[in-house]
Each structure stands twice: as structure tokens, then as C-alpha cells.
Amino acid sequence: MSNQAFPAKINPRKWAEKGSSWTGDLPLSHFTRLVESLQGSAGVVKVSMEFDVDEERIRFVRGDLHAQVEMTCQRCLESVKLAVESNFSLGIVWHDEAAANLPSHYDPLIVSDEFVEMLPVLEDELIISLPLVPLHEDCEVKTEYGEAVEEVLDERPASNPFDVLTQLKLKK
Numbered sequence: 001m002s003n004q005a006f007p008a009k010i011n012p013r014k015w016a017e018k019g020s021s022w023t024g025d026l027p028l029s030h031f032t033r034l035v036e037s038l039q040g041s042a043g044v045v046k047v048s049m050e051f052d053v054d055e056e057r058i059r060f061v062r063g064d065l066h067a068q069v070e071m072t073c074q075r076c077l078e079s080v081k082l083a084v085e086s087n088f089s090l091g092i093v094w095h096d097e098a099a100a101n102l103p104s105h106y107d108p109l110i111v112s113d114e115f116v117e118m119l120p121v122l123e124d125e126l127i128i129s130l131p132l133v134p135l136h137e138d139c140e141v142k143t144e145y146g147e148a149v150e151e152v153l154d155e156r157p158a159s160n161p162f163d164v165l166t167q168l169k170l171k172k
């Protein structure tokens, strides 16, 4: 599958007027701020974005982002693989005041210059889509050993489940 090169810096208003779009994969490692919250930067972000002008003559970009990321489970502190998805709809405006007047189905994309770097825009959408507290759906430490184990884990962030068992036995 061949991608056209990612349009890193574009004139979003021209893109909207032409009804242009872009679909492709970007390496997760390009999203450096996002990667700070992750356990690794392997993988890709699937990007689809379409620019257009609506009936009210508002220029907008609408898109979808999908990525598989690894974060730290906040219960067992092991790695957890999560799917991150974002669907966004951004009204392209020149300044704050225009942003306030956008219909509520748009979030504002304030572009006070002629051009905009799209990667940070997509990155912001991904960052707000990350779970605040990443957890395994069925975290074994919790389901098997209950709350007492969580206290021990809080004291010993790097411990494995066997250390925890030993500690519980010592406490009795």
C-alpha cells in the first residue's frame, strides 16, 4: 500500500476549499510528546483526514486516528496494550473570537497564519484520547489478590507478583 507523503505543513483553508484529504500511516515515533506518556514508540498511527467547507461556509477538517500503544497499567505497573482512537471535527478559524462562534459540533483549530503544521494538531487529538488511568481490562493482581496487594504494590512499584506473595506471608 503506497502512501503519498504526509502533508506536514499546509494551507488548511486552501485544502478545505479544494476538498482535499489524506490517508496513511505515520510512525508513532514522530509523535514525540505523545510518546512521553507511552512505554515505547514502536508502531504506527493510522491517519485519515478530510478538509471541506460546510453549508455555513465554515472550513473544517474531519478525521480519524487509530493507534496501538503500550502504557503502564496503574494497578500492576506492567505494560498494557491499548487501542487509542480519535474522531475529530475541527472548525478552522483565525482567532479566539471566531472560535467562540463556531457551532458546537466543531472544536476550534485556530490558525492565525496562512499555514499550519498538521502533526502537532493530530498529536493533540491523540493525547486527549489517551486514558487518564491506563489499566488492564482484567488486571490479575487485583482480581486474584484483592486490595491488600495494591497497598504493597504502592510501596514497591517494581515488585513482581511473587514478591507480593512473599510479603503477604511475612505480614501474617
Ligand SMILES: [Zn+2]
Pocket (backbone or CB within 6 Å): 073, 074, 075, 076, 077, 078, 080, 135, 136, 139, 140
Ligand atoms: Zn495491570
